[in-house]
Amino acid sequence: MERELAVQATTDALTGLPNRRRFEDVARDEIARGAQAGHPVVMAVMDLDLFKNINDNHGHAAGDAVLKAFGARLRETMRARDLVCRFGGEEFAVLMPGTRAAQAHQALERLRSEVAAHPILYNGASIPLTLSIGLAEGAGAEASLDRLLRAADAALYAAKVAGRNRICHADGIRAARPAAR
Numbered sequence: 001m002e003r004e005l006a007v008q009a010t011t012d013a014l015t016g017l018p019n020r021r022r023f024e025d026v027a028r029d030e031i032a033r034g035a036q037a038g039h040p041v042v043m044a045v046m047d048l049d050l051f052k053n054i055n056d057n058h059g060h061a062a063g064d065a066v067l068k069a070f071g072a073r074l075r076e077t078m079r080a081r082d083l084v085c086r087f088g089g090e091e092f093a094v095l096m097p098g099t100r101a102a103q104a105h106q107a108l109e110r111l112r113s114e115v116a117a118h119p120i121l122y123n124g125a126s127i128p129l130t131l132s133i134g135l136a137e138g139a140g141a142e143a144s145l146d147r148l149l150r151a152a153d154a155a156l157y158a159a160k161v162a163g164r165n166r167i168c169h170a171d172g173i174r175a176a177r178p179a180a181r
Contacts, residue, residue, distance in 0.1 A: 015067060015086045017075065017085050017086045017092075023087070028145050031144065035143050041139065043094075043148035044093065044095075044096065045135075046092050046108075049130040051063065051090035066127055071092070073111070077111045078107065083097075100137060104137070112165070112167060115131045132165065132168075134170065135152055135155055136148050137169075137170075
């Protein structure tokens with residue numbers, strides 16, 4: 001019973017992915033381990049573009065189905081050692097330990113292009129989906145959870161401003177620039 005409650009408290013009920021609380025606990029440890037060993041880490045924050053339109057046009061049950069399908073696709077696409085979570089709403093996060101931004105970009109670009117190419121089917125409707133992603137790399141002392149999340153979030157915002165359905169990198173830990181597509 002206690003274990004079941006602990007799982008419920010740290011798991012997103014809809015997608016089955018770790019929730020923000022679990023993600024932050026594990027990510028802090030993972031980032032500290034990487035910093036001690038001198039290994040880089042990449043934080044990616046992603047948002048399902050124009051998700052409100054899915055709920056408005058197809059209903060909340062369709063929106064839930066899209067979130068579940070995307071969560072499954074995200075989990076299948078990322079490596080076993082990557083920490084994947086539903087951060088809340090239509091926002092997801094991935095921590096990629098021992099990874100450089102260029103490697104992360106390749107993996108996330110595969111995810112982004114696959115999502116864009118394969119609409120979600122729900123009750124006979126084909127629901128197109130695109131994804132905006134912000135990513136930030138850190139190593140050593142600069143790699144704190146808060147700094148990486150802030151930088152990745154700023155890069156996500158840049159991806160949305162630049163037109164959505166793209167990946168933007170945080171430049172160091174500060175500004176963001178669109179990545180080549």
